[in-house]
Amino acid sequence: MGIWSRYNALLEAQPLLVKAMTSLTGFTIGDILAQNFVNQDGQAYDPMRTIRLGSFGFLVHGTTGHYFYGFLDSKLPGTKPQTVATKVLIDQTIWNPIFGLMFFGYLNLVEGKSFDDYKKKIQSDLKTAVMGSWAVWVPAHTINFAFIPPSQRLLYINSIQIGYNVFLSFLGNKKVDGEEAEGDSKEL
Structure with missing residues (x-):
């Protein structure tokens, strides 16, 4: 049995776990790339940061994506242009800000930061994350909702997510005014 056939068999048998694992992979690879090729500010590679991002992919992105896109497909079935446009609009105006939060x-939670730190981060970076998302996800989701089978949506998203996660990893780890230096923050 080939890799693709095996993946699809596992996806059919355990869709939530497989989607969570693909999100773990996408977020992990995205952070490794971000730390090694984007964040070249002289800091050493931080494996705990990668674990935090990967665990987000596994625990939050994969699971919520499974349910959200399943719900969206159940309420708006089909690939007509109006349906696709509606799904993209819902994804980018409702789901995108929720995802950012x-x-x-x-x-914030896994780094042991305060609720005030969270509010500052939201005020500082949520708008950038949402608007940055539009450049990538409006065209990507137009293809996703028009041409990708529902069972493959999260794999497709995670394939693109690897590149987008470089941006998210950078933004998620960017210091907000008044925040401690990198080495002073709490670990996972």
């Missing part, structure tokens, strides 16, 4: 909230 979850992303920054999760990192």
Whole structure:
């Protein structure tokens, strides 16, 4: 049995776990790339940061994506242009900000930061995350909702997510005014 056939068999048998694992992979690879090729500010590679991002992919992105996109497909079935446009609109105006709140909230929690730190992060970076998302996800989701089978949506998203996660990893780990230096923050 080939890799693709095996993946699809596992996806059919355990869709939530497989989607969570693909999100773990996408967020992990995205952070490794971000730390090694984007954040070249002289800091050493931080494996705990990668674990935090990967665990977000596994625990939050994969699971919520499974349910959200399943719900969206059940309420708006089909691939007519109006249906696709509606799904993209819902994804980018409702889900995108919710996702940003979850992303920054999760990192805030696992880093042991305060609720005030979370509010500052939201005020500082949520708008950037949402608007940055539009450049990537409006065209990506137009393809996703028009051409990708529902069972493959999260795999497709996670394939693109690897590159997008470089941006998210950078933004999620960017210091907000008044925040401690990198080495002074709490670990997972």
